Amino acid sequence: MTQTHITASGPGxxxxxxxxxxxxxxxxHGDAPRSALGAALGLSAAAVSSVTNExxxxxxxxxxxxxxxxxxxxRPVSPLSLNPEAAFALGLLLRPALDHLCLETAWVDYAGRIxxxxxxxxxxxxxxxxxxxxxxxxxxxLSGEVPHTARIRRLCVGIPGVxxxxxxxxxxxxxxxxxxxxxxxxxxxxRWPVSFHNDVNLAAxxxxxxxxxxxxxxxxxxxxYAGIGSGIVLRxxxxxxxxxxxxxxxxxxxxxxxxxxxxxxLLSTDGSLAALLSSLGEAPADLDALxxxxxQRDERVLPVIDQYCExxxxxxxxxxxxxxxxxxxxxxxxxxxxxxxxxxxxxxxQDMAHPVSVTSPVMGHxxxxxxxxxxxxxxxxxxxxxxxxxx
Numbered sequence: 001m002t003q004t005h006i007t008a009s010g011p012g013x014x015x016x017x018x019x020x021x022x023x024x025x026x027x028x029h030g031d032a033p034r035s036a037l038g039a040a041l042g043l044s045a046a047a048v049s050s051v052t053n054e055x056x057x058x059x060x061x062x063x064x065x066x067x068x069x070x071x072x073x074x075r076p077v078s079p080l081s082l083n084p085e086a087a088f089a090l091g092l093l094l095r096p097a098l099d100h101l102c103l104e105t106a107w108v109d110y111a112g113r114i115x116x117x118x119x120x121x122x123x124x125x126x127x128x129x130x131x132x133x134x135x136x137x138x139x140x141x142l143s144g145e146v147p148h149t150a151r152i153r154r155l156c157v158g159i160p161g162v163x164x165x166x167x168x169x170x171x172x173x174x175x176x177x178x179x180x181x182x183x184x185x186x187x188x189x190x191r192w193p194v195s196f197h198n199d200v201n202l203a204a205x206x207x208x209x210x211x212x213x214x215x216x217x218x219x220x221x222x223x224x225y226a227g228i229g230s231g232i233v234l235r236x237x238x239x240x241x242x243x244x245x246x247x248x249x250x251x252x253x254x255x256x257x258x259x260x261x262x263x264x265x266l267l268s269t270d271g272s273l274a275a276l277l278s279s280l281g282e283a284p285a286d287l288d289a290l291x292x293x294x295x296q297r298d299e300r301v302l303p304v305i306d307q308y309c310e311x312x313x314x315x316x317x318x319x320x321x322x323x324x325x326x327x328x329x330x331x332x333x334x335x336x337x338x339x340x341x342x343x344x345x346x347x348x349x350q351d352m353a354h355p356v357s358v359t360s361p362v363m364g365h366x367x368x369x370x371x372x373x374x375x376x377x378x379x380x381x382x383x384x385x386x387x388x389x390x391x
Contacts, residue, residue: 003144003253012143015051015054015387016037016386016387017022018041018043018047018051019051019054019385019387021041021043022037022041022048022051022055022380023055023060023082023385024063024146025037025040025041026080026081026082027082027112028212031079031080031081032080033078033079033080034048034049034052034080035156036079036343037052037080042098043312044203048121050081052136052383053100054387056080057390058387059083059086060082060083060110060384060385061081061082061083061371062080062081062082062083062084063079063080063081064078064080065078070313071357076339077347081111082110082111082112083111084110084111084113085109085110085147085148085151086109086110086151086159086209087109087110087151087152087153087377087380088107088108088109088110088146088147088148088151088152088153089107089108089152089154089155089156089373089376089377089380090105090106090107090139090142090143090146090151090152090154090155090156090192090255090335090373090376091105091106091107091108091155091156091157091158091185091369091370091371091372091373091374091375091376092104092105092135092139092142092155092156092157092158092369092372093157093158093369093372094131094135094157094158094159094160094174094177094199095104095160095199095225095368096124096160096173096174096226097173097210097226097270097285098226098270098274098284098285099123099124100121100122100123100124100186101121101122101123101124101125101131101134102120102121102177103116103119103120103121103122103134103138104116104118104119104144104369105118105119105120105133105138105139105141105142105144106366106367106372106373107145107146107152108371108373108374108376108377110377110384112209112374112377114370114374115145116366116369116370117141117142117145118138118141118142120134120138120298121135122134122360124176125176125343126176127176128176128177128179128181128182128185129181129185130176131174131176131177132181132182132185132186132189135157135182136186136189139155139186139189139239142311147293152374153192153193153376153377153380153383153384154193154194154195154377154380155192155194155195155376156192156194156195156196156197156202156373156375156376156379157173157186157194157195157196157197157371157372158197158198158199158202158368158369158371158372159171159177159196159197159198159199160172160173160177160179160198160199160226160227160229160305161173161174161176161178162198162242162243162245162248163197163198163244164243164245165186165243166180166183166272167179167180167183168180168182168183168196168336170248170251172227172250173226174266174287178357183196189307193379193380195375195376195379196231197371197375198244198247199223199229199230199368199371199372200221200223200230200231200247200368201238201240201247201366201370201371202231202369202371202372202375203220203221203223203229203231203331203361203363203367203368204219204230204231204232204233204238204329204371205231205238205371205374205375206361206363206366206367206368206370206374207221207329207361207363207367208233208238209370209371210362210363210370211362214233214327215235215237216235216236217233217235217326217327218233218234218235218323218324218325218326218327219233219325219326219327219328219329220232220233220247220323220325220327220328220329221233221274221329221331221361221367222249222267222315222316222319222328222329222330222331223331223368224267224269224312224330224331224332224333225269225331226268226269226270226308226331226368227264228249228250228263228267228268228315229247229248229249229250229265230247230248230249230315230319230324231247232246232247232319234323236259249315249319250262250263250264250267251263251296251316252279252318253263254266254318256362263311263314266308266311267308267311267312267315269285269287269333269334270284270285270308272304272308273287273304273308274291275292276290276301276304278299278303279300280293280300287333287334287337288334288335288336288337290305290334290337290340291334291336291337291340293338293340294340295340296338305340305344306344308341309341309345309348310346310348312341313345313348313349314326314361316330316356316358317327317349317352318343320352320354320356323367325356326356326359327356327358328356328358328359329358329360329361330358330359330360330361331360331361331364331365331367332360333365338360342358345358346358356385
């Protein structure tokens with residue numbers, strides 16, 4: 001996020017904006033002394049001193065004590081930093097597979113440091129009540145890991161589907177989440193505000209946090225797993241659409257001969273790749289086992305992989321043709337297999353008039369989970385950082 005100088009009028013409003021500007025600068029650029037804050041934000045030394053002293057009093061900032069001897073010798077003053085224990089936020093990711101559900105949890109402190117706490121595996125729930133019980137157990141265990149439970153401010157849940165207002169109209173791999181029942185039940189269980197977001201949009205949010213260069217790009221985060229989805233980011237802003245449907249690539253159907261399969265059917269790793277692995281006597285979820293067969297040029301495998309690459313290139317072309325992307329971050333669950341299919345994918349995409357860069361996400365498997373925790377923190381910041389006149 002680009003820093004801007006303070007131009008608002010009114011002492012109360014200016015104070016709040018100065019607070020927000022200082023905290024935002026430290027969040028995005030790291031620890032800094034008062035002199036650097038003034039230069040970066042266009043604030044006078046007096047204004048910086050006033051707002052930072054206030055933030056120190058509120059417990060949002062920390063400043064290590066400088067010994068008197070060091071001050072007399074002219075050593076640099078210790079920089080200000082965000083107080084990690086000022087507040088905490090929680091993230092829960094629901095990751096369905098063919099026959100089970102993984103519930104992954106993490107928490108983040110006010111300084112943005114994330115702790116992944118665990119993963120629970122359970123049979124796919126058949127109802128919203130059953131899903132709510134699984135999620136509630138995971139959340140209760142997660143909250144017990146946080147150093148100061150009373151300072152938890154929000155929970156964000158990553159959903160493998162569309163989130164529209166207070167409803168989940170579609171979640172192809174997790175039908176128990178659909179509708180309003182699961183959302184309402186989980187909100188009733190939790191003592192903090194709870195938000196729900198598409199899991200791939202959360203993964204894109206995580207990459208924005210980890211890779212500042214992406215804030216100036218148009219990119220898509222393409223997630224291939226038990227389903228397929230994409231998160232679209234335009235110049236640092238995740239595009240959700242008017243009702244949360246932006247990026248729902250999986251339901252799009254393409255013509256292949258006389259058939260019109262969806263990308264969900266063509267690219268889900270529990271589809272053709274799982275069937276191929278089963279036919280070879282391998283575990284259906286062990287995608288990297290195919291690497292050995294590719295290296296051996298096994299004719300039972302090569303045609304299937306080649307066709308899979310064609311479908312994957314089709315999905316990238318569709319996104320690129322509509323959005324004119326700078327980059328596609330391709331999140332694929334099998335690292336060894338992806339290294340084998342990447343050269344073929346590059347060949348299939350090289351004839352594009354405006355080539356798009358295809359890269360791997362920095363966070364990989366944990367991107368969506370990290371994004372959930374970070375989104376919960378981001379959504380709680382206005383309430384945490386606002387200082388009321390009576391304070």
